[in-house]
Amino acid sequence: MSTFLELKSFYKHINRSPETGESEVGHFNVFKVEDLLVSKNRPVTYSRRNFFKVSLVTGHSKIHYADQCIEVRDSALVFTNPMIPYHWERIDERQSGFVCIFTEAFFSRFGHVKDYPVFQSAGAAVISLRAEDVGFYNDLFLRMLAELEGDYLYKYDFLRTMLMELVHSAQKMVPTAGQPLSGSNAAERITALFAELLERQFPIELSNQVIRLNTPSAFAGQLNIHVNHLNKALKETTGQTTSQLISERIVQEAKILLKSTNWTINEIAWGLGFEEPNHFSSFFKHAAGVTPKQFRQVDLD
Structure with missing residues (x-):
């Protein structure tokens, strides 16, 4: 049986307050992968969440879905939605990058986040990145992180725009094929x-x-x-x-x-x-x- 991870439990796990990512509508936050790593020896489970997640990861890992396993050897963007259980297996202890989490309500001003291909199935959710692409997405996550920590009155509107840029630029790329x-x-x-x-x-x-x-x-x-x-x-x-x-x-x-x-x-x-x-x-x-x-x-x- 897979576990169900709510936002409250997620923040308790990383010893942070969920209020730091609250906007007037919905929830949004960005973290460094290094701050979220847990024991590699934790038992394999298929976890599901009540929030969406976009990850930029560098390091050898495997992402397990229903009947396929997608291996990431270098860098990749990974999109996960609450309806698709998955398990992330770290092969290499050295992992770096960023994780962006948000609720459906945060995205609602742009439409239905579930309708975007990268969030609809495992087959479109993992996108391998070329070396020249990593810099672009790394800078985009850094911009989101800096904006989140700023005091601009309309920062969450700006963050929605950057999130949209992330989703659309990723969808132009070819997803990584999984091994059945x-x-x-x-x-x-x-x-x-x-x-x-x-x-x-x-x-x-x-x-x-x-x-x-x-x-x-x-x-x-x-x-x-x-x-x-x-x-x-x-x-x-x-x-x-x-x-x-x-x-x-x-x-x-x-x-x-x-x-x-x-x-x-x-x-x-x-x-x-x-x-x-x-x-x-x-x-x-x-x-x-x-x-x-x-x-x-x-x-x-």
Whole structure:
């Protein structure tokens, strides 16, 4: 099971105050890689965060995603988003560079950060840098760090502009190709990450909360693998298809909401990703043998 790192925990880990990166909207901060290094011998986990991160790193390392491992031997830009679990393995103890972290709210004035290719999949997230490129990005991070420490009234607007320059200049470059993993280990890894993505969406605690992933293709997209590859891995390890596993978990949550809340069936349907309530009713009846209304009225458990 991968760990979940919130901003508060991240700052506690590095012994800093999160308030130093607070703007009027959202959160933004820049650090030197050297100040963030932890023990190389820490057990391998696939960590996820509630913030976005852009890293400029120099040093031999490997970045592990669902079914691929991307090796960085020199310098690279690495973009990570909260929806894609990953693990960063340092091969060389000597690592340098910068890390920029920010929340989705900080980026909102420019649009939806999740829509940018470098944040959409592991396949576009790691960009190897030529020697002549390293200087440009190093200077850009230094400019952001200096601006962050300054007292300019509109510094966070300026920092958003520099962040945009970083994202767009990186997207013009070719991503580094990852090496696919094979065998049962890859299937088990994909299954674990699929289960993590699925379970992370629950429980639904607010009537306006909507799950984002409810189809095999949506999960495959987040894991940066073909949907057939995902199906094969899950079938091999669980004996069930992707659709079956998704449906079982949605039905489980539907039963909980029907019994424990006074939300309307329309609200529950919407929260579970159904745009049409009648589609939810048909889905639930097929799985549970009764309609949502009947299930709510009679204790069938």
